[in-house]
Amino acid sequence: MTGTLFSQQPVVWWIAGYPFPAGPMVVCICAVIITRVVIGLQAKGKAQWALDLSITALCLLITVLWVQAHQLDMLAAGITGIGIAAIGASIIGMAKGFVAGRIKAAMQAFGETLIGGGSGKSER
Structure with missing residues (x-):
């Protein structure tokens, strides 16, 4: 046999035109699924x-x-998958707080622009 089973070149997948190494992606997907299954099995009640x-x-x-x-890389991808899966439903609350904070800051900046008159204080 002259062929090899493994390649020294990393496998690259593409999602929507963006390349990424396949190994870390598989690790993070498995980490999320396993963590969410463990959390689901430990849940009490219905x-x-x-x-x-x-x-x-x-x-x-x-x-x-x-x-x-x-x-x-693969270790960081696995840890990221476990961490995000462990956060679970809290992700929605964090995203909601982040977006609400951005909207509030934008509204305040817009209000200050309208109140300030745009060119600064007038001299009397």
């Missing part, structure tokens, strides 16, 4: 599979985007 699947999908999306944007 199982809400639809909610948990929605949260898992959101966690997967955020993790994949984060790993792709930062080109993380």
Whole structure:
């Protein structure tokens, strides 16, 4: 046999025209799924599979985007997947707070521009 089973070149996948190494992506996806399954199995009370699947999908999306944007290595991708999956539903609250803060700051800046008159104080 002259061929090899493994390549020394990393496998590169493409999502919407953006390249990323496949290894870290597989690791982060597995980390999110495993963490969300463990959290779902430890939950007491009525199982809400639809909610948990929605949260898992959101966690997967955020993790994949984060790993792709930062080109993380395999360990960092795994830790990121576990962390984001552990945060779970809190991601929605954090995003809501972030966006609300940005909107509030924009409204304040817009209000100051209108109140200030645009050219500064008038002299008398």
